[in-house]
Amino acid sequence: MSIIEARQLTKIFGGDPDKALQLLQQGWTKERILKETKHTIGVNQASFTIEAGQIFVIMGLSGSGKSTLIRLLNRLIEPTSGQLLFEGRDVVTMNAQELRQFRRKKIGMVFQKFALFPHRTVLQNVEYGLEIQGIDKTTRKQMAQQSLELVGLKGWEDSYPDQLSGGMQQRVGLARGLANDPDVLLMDEAFSALDPLIRKDMQDELLQLQSTMQKTIVFITHDLDEALRIGDRIALMKDGVIVQIGTPEEILMEPANQYVERFIEDVDLSKVLTAAHVMIRPETIRLERGPRVALQLMREQGVSSLYVTDKGKKLLGVITAEGASAALKEGLLLEDILVRDIPKVAPDTFLHELFDPMSSSHVPLAVIDEAERLLGIIIRGSVLAALAGNTVPEAGAAR
Amino acid sequence: MNLPKLPLGDWIETLEAWLENHFDPLFELIRVIIGSVVDFLASVLMLGPSLVMLLVLTLIAWLIGKWRIGIFALIGLLLIDNLGYWEHAMETLAIVLAASLFSILVGVPVGILCARSRVAQNVLTPVLDFMQTMPAFVYLLPAVSFFSLGVVPGVIASIIFAVPPTIRLTNLGIRQVPAELVEAANAFGSTPNQKLLKLQLPMALPTMMAGINQTIMLSLSMVVISSMIGAQGLGADVYRAVTQTKTGQGFEAGLAIVVLAILLDRLTSRVMKKNKR
Numbered sequence: 144m145s146i147i148e149a150r151q152l153t154k155i156f157g158g159d160p161d162k163a164l165q166l167l168q169q170g171w172t173k174e175r176i177l178k179e180t181k182h183t184i185g186v187n188q189a190s191f192t193i194e195a196g197q198i199f200v201i202m203g204l205s206g207s208g209k210s211t212l213i214r215l216l217n218r219l220i221e222p223t224s225g226q227l228l229f230e231g232r233d234v235v236t237m238n239a240q241e242l243r244q245f246r247r248k249k250i251g252m253v254f255q256k257f258a259l260f261p262h263r264t265v266l267q268n269v270e271y272g273l274e275i276q277g278i279d280k281t282t283r284k285q286m287a288q289q290s291l292e293l294v295g296l297k298g299w300e301d302s303y304p305d306q307l308s309g310g311m312q313q314r315v316g317l318a319r320g321l322a323n324d325p326d327v328l329l330m331d332e333a334f335s336a337l338d339p340l341i342r343k344d345m346q347d348e349l350l351q352l353q354s355t356m357q358k359t360i361v362f363i364t365h366d367l368d369e370a371l372r373i374g375d376r377i378a379l380m381k382d383g384v385i386v387q388i389g390t391p392e393e394i395l396m397e398p399a400n401q402y403v404e405r406f407i408e409d410v411d412l413s414k415v416l417t418a419a420h421v422m423i424r425p426e427t428i429r430l431e432r433g434p435r436v437a438l439q440l441m442r443e444q445g446v447s448s449l450y451v452t453d454k455g456k457k458l459l460g461v462i463t464a465e466g467a468s469a470a471l472k473e474g475l476l477l478e479d480i481l482v483r484d485i486p487k488v489a490p491d492t493f494l495h496e497l498f499d500p501m502s503s504s505h506v507p508l509a510v511i512d513e514a515e516r517l518l519g520i521i522i523r524g525s526v527l528a529a530l531a532g533n534t535v536p537e538a539g540a541a542r
Numbered sequence: 543m544n545l546p547k548l549p550l551g552d553w554i555e556t557l558e559a560w561l562e563n564h565f566d567p568l569f570e571l572i573r574v575i576i577g578s579v580v581d582f583l584a585s586v587l588m589l590g591p592s593l594v595m596l597l598v599l600t601l602i603a604w605l606i607g608k609w610r611i612g613i614f615a616l617i618g619l620l621l622i623d624n625l626g627y628w629e630h631a632m633e634t635l636a637i638v639l640a641a642s643l644f645s646i647l648v649g650v651p652v653g654i655l656c657a658r659s660r661v662a663q664n665v666l667t668p669v670l671d672f673m674q675t676m677p678a679f680v681y682l683l684p685a686v687s688f689f690s691l692g693v694v695p696g697v698i699a700s701i702i703f704a705v706p707p708t709i710r711l712t713n714l715g716i717r718q719v720p721a722e723l724v725e726a727a728n729a730f731g732s733t734p735n736q737k738l739l740k741l742q743l744p745m746a747l748p749t750m751m752a753g754i755n756q757t758i759m760l761s762l763s764m765v766v767i768s769s770m771i772g773a774q775g776l777g778a779d780v781y782r783a784v785t786q787t788k789t790g791q792g793f794e795a796g797l798a799i800v801v802l803a804i805l806l807d808r809l810t811s812r813v814m815k816k817n818k819r
Contacts, residue, residue, distance in 0.1 A: 219725055246731035258726035262744045272730040275740070323730075 145192040146327060146359050147216065152189045152225035154211050157182030160223045173382050185211035187383035188225065193376075195326070198353060198360045202370040203380035209363045212380070213331050216361060217250045218242055230326075247276050251320035255332035257312045259304040265291070265315050266300035272323045290322040291315075293352065310341040317349075327359045335364065346373050367406065371395070371415045379403055391415060412530050413495035418488050421529045422510045422519030425450045430459055430477055434470035437462060437477060448506050450517055451481055458517040461485050461506050487511050490518055494526060501526070558684055569688045576640065576694045584636035592628040596620065603805065607812040614808070618801035627776060627798045634765050634775035635802060637693060641700035641761035646754055649705045653712025653750070654738065663713060670706040678703045678764060682771050696768025704760035711753025715746025751814035758806050765799060776802075 155163045163182035173184045186208045193199045203209045214220040227234040237245060259268050269290055273283035291297060294314040304312055320328050334342045350373055353360060364370050370377050371391040378388045387399035398404040428437055428449045437449055447464045466480035486500040487509045500508055507520040596619045604612030622631045656663040681702050685695030719742050727737045769777030776795050783792030
């Protein structure tokens, strides 16, 4: 179910936005409107839907309108035109009272420069959103403490923000955003001010929080790696326009235009693509079959090894052509020549983590799920093809 | 070219007369309120014998500030008592405190208004400039005609002269609150009043205290001037010494004012620092 739906959402800055809007709808470009009417197009007719429980990343360079767009979602900036539906309700037409309730209950926000209140303690900061709702002292303290525990800041309740490091301050910001248990969390370049290492930790923690709490998160970033790492879907913005919306793979594999292409050309694909993207269908054989069948299969498929599974597709090991022919001569069973100790990886392993096991293995890597069922195998060719930016023809074929 | 002189002075006097005729009950009310506040403060300050009160004030100074302020208070106040200006000093202190109190009561809300409304700020800025640059003596005349002679018109003139810093710095302090903090407060659904009370005023407090400090200093500087229309206290002593060319007496009374000034300044800036976070 989509929780947020934007239709033609537009923001124009300037003295007479309605006039500029007309010109925009007549097809004037952003540059021409700026030059001739001194109006700036912040967001240009953005339409998108955000599914509940997703991390929706809005990405773009500075000046692309992404910060304006996220502020349109809770009306910190008033849209010039367009519709914004939140759970089917139009946010744009809410009056002041309804808007306050919406902000208090439904939508939290985390800011780039943390925006913590310096005169309040960590706990009081986290309590703020609850306090202004008139929630009594004991309850809100309890809720704030839970929220602080969630971000790993237990024990820091009575510190002041300026006594904390940047990473910890943003944890407070996150705790404050989560304290009133909103359905949607807006994160405006929330990790951009942090050191790279701390940023990565925070990304991991956010992903973990999200998987347990199932919040919908709208995340703004100018950092493509960050977008690819945490985004379920990504909207790429340029000059106030959403150029492409898609999953990270779609953006990487099918860039909508040259701008997106240029944007992604430096991406280290090995840190984005996973084993599941490059695995191909394995040739398998059941353990009860004989060596003769195995050899026959290898000849037909032109491979020199077979993956052995049980009835439930659980991976048992691998047999090689040499093993099979030896077994045929000596009358052994497949079980006797089965190589059980083979490298296995999970489907969400990133490609750069595959290089090591691949280089030390004679057989292709096996991709298995939690129940050890064989999902696919990884051969060098498909990894190289994926890193070169080509789609893998057989990707994910083994189902 | 011989243009006729603009009858500005006549207009002002007409306005003064009109106000006096139509708003007399209001002026009377203000007179009673301010008069009783000054009397009350003076009677509190002179509750006991000078030595007892002196120790009480020293104790307060020591509690608010550090031991150094306490020692200064003790020595300074002993000096005032020794020179024989104790009662007049307390009268002056009562006038200054009353003027400052009313300045804060007027100045803080007006400052908040200026911070909230650009129109109010644009209208009031020149008015404040006018209030501060007009020679303070000029306020004495209408003050006397509305409130008659005595301590009340002195306090009124002091308020007019001393209130601008409180207004300006309240406005400034609120406007200086970083935009992203205001945005955060909005994003969580604060009402305008919650934003003011929980974010803007607490954060503006150090700046506001600087304004209040200036207001207190300015109302102290009005003490001598308002003695010309019958306000009692150290100002009257100075004024008398000046008219009678008694250098020694003028110096003594002046020194007492200096002691009060230093004490008030150190104590208010101490409060200012304590509130800084």
